[in-house]
Amino acid sequence: MKYYTEISKIVTGALSGDRKLVISYSELLCEKLRSDGETHASEGLQKKLLSINTHNTSTQSMFSRPIPVEKDSRFSLADKTYPTLQDKIIFLPAHDQKTIDSFISYINNKEQLNALNIPINPTLLLHGIPGTGKSKLAGSLAAHLGLPLVTARADALISSYLGSTSKNIRSLLEYASSEPCVLFLDEFDAIAKARDDKNEIGELKRVVVSLLQNIDNLGDTILVAATNHFHLLDPAIDRRFHYKMELKAPIDYVRYQLFSNLLVQFEFNETNIEAFVTLSDGLTGAEIEIITYDYLRQTVINNNNINAVELMRKILQGRFNWLNFSIENRLTCMKKLQEYDNKLFTKKFISLLWGMSQSNVSKIFKEDK
Structure with missing residues (x-):
């Protein structure tokens, strides 16, 4: 059932008397219906929600709550999007996929855990070099969970005014707690840097304390954070995140999946794909x-x-x-490729890359000697 998650949450809220839950997920269902072209159904549900507002003004603060803004600049502290699985396809090694599947299962079973008084901590820390898919994975998670993605804007969140950054963090995390969403804190090290860094001023240390306190108060809000500099994070951050995962440059079978998906509309055979996989070793998914x-x-x-x-x-x-395929630099480039991996970059393969016969390649090497 396509909207099972939203309908299930609405029913759960109605049975438990949780008006906030009912309205939040009803609004989310309206947005999904509108996105799927179900305009009539969306408008009908919207009218019912507005009718509730008319008869109960206390509902107004919970209905269509805007994302908070930075006090001085008035910039929005985050961007809210509705990722789809088609837009956020991501390929992971088996062990990483197992971690993500476990995280999703953990969240989907939180009612059962709550019933047994088992604390919920749906937090995930992603780290790794740039281009390994941290932001895309956050979007993919939101799509799998059927929730909007609220991505913090570092340029608005971090303020030059004393105390404002902590207030912005608190406002954003309070907003995320009040709405069904996945909160994504990218460039996490900007607000979670180690407090023992002697180069940092006291204000940043107060920011980290504020961040830790607000994370502790998130309850079952889904939080995903990402950083390229895991080693810079404050040690206290580690125990705030139930799940942690390092993303690396994709291994061979992941690159095969990636190329196959990117080139599915074009006439590349399996041999071509395998060649792309071999040659792209070390490149990140974003670079590919x-x-x-x-x-x-x-x-x-x-x-x-x-x-x-x-x-x-x-x-x-x-x-x-340094590689180019000009006539002037071909000898230098050919030699460098062979020095790098003479088993891969044979004279036969080099002749294919430069569009010349193998005998001509041999002649160029011979003349150099």
Whole structure:
């Protein structure tokens, strides 16, 4: 059932007398119906909610509550989006996927845990080098859970005024506690840096204390944080997050899934895909997407034929910034590739990359000697 989560929450709230839960998930259902083109159903439900507001003014503060803003700049402290599974496809190694499946199952069974008086702590800390899919994974989680994604805006959250950053953090986390959502704190180290860092001023230390206190008060609010600099985080952050996961550059079978998904509309055979996988070793998922889409974009715009060798060149140039395929630099580049991996970059493969015969490649190497 497509809207089972929302309907289940509405029924649960109605049976328990939790007006806040009923209205929050009814509003979420309205938004999903509107997004799916069910305009009539969305408007009908919206009218019923507005009718409740007319008869009960206390409901107004809970209905369509706006995202809080920074006091001085008036910038919104976060962006609210509604990710879909199609928009947020992500491929993970088996052990990472198992962690995410466990996290989702944990959240989906929180009523059962609550009934047994088992504390809920649906928090996930993602860390790793840039481009490994931390933001995309947060969106994918929200899509799987059928919830909006509330992404904190660091430029608004962090203020130059004394005490304002702590107030902004408190306002945002209170908002997340009042709405069904996944709260995503990206660049987490900006507000959670270790308090023993002698280079930091006292204000940031107060910010970390405020952050820790507010996380402790989140209850069963879903919190996902992400950082590229795990080593900079305050040690006290560690025990606030039930789940922690390091994202790395994708391994071979994950890259195979990624290329297959990116190129599904184009005529690349399995041998081509396997070559892309081999050549992209060490690239992050984001780098692979950028290189592939850039190649496809230029090819389509220029009405050129899709060419597997040309994409191989693009992938290699993404890995090696010194690599180009000009006549002037071909010997230097050929030699560097062979020095890097002579089993992969054979003269046969080099001849394919430079579009010349194998005998010509051998001749170029021979003349150099």
